Amino acid sequence: MTSDTFSTGPAGVFARVEQGGRHLTVVKLQDGLSNSFDDLRQQLTSRLGLGAQDLLLVLHSDGSEPEQGPAQQLYNEYLSTNTSAVADVTWEPLP
Secondary structure, three states, X not given: OOOOOOOOOOOEEXXXXXXXXXXXXXXXXXXXXXXXXXXXXXXXXXXXXXXXXXXXXEEEOOOOOOOOHHHHHHHHHHHHHOOOHHHHOOOEEOO
């Protein structure tokens, strides 16, 4: 019998974008997560190797994410000023 090797963390994809010289990591998650939002952010920050000051925006596929301050504002600015933003972003599986 072999041990399970699947990830116990959230499933989803991430991308790193830049807007106005500021960097932002955006994560899109699948539905059905049971973690609290703070626990989820901490887990993602660790998995993606982000520092305490790095901007992280967490998007749920069902749109249920809470307000996320500067990260959300920067992402909205990125989308509004880059007409090809959706096509230009390379999404990668979460590590």
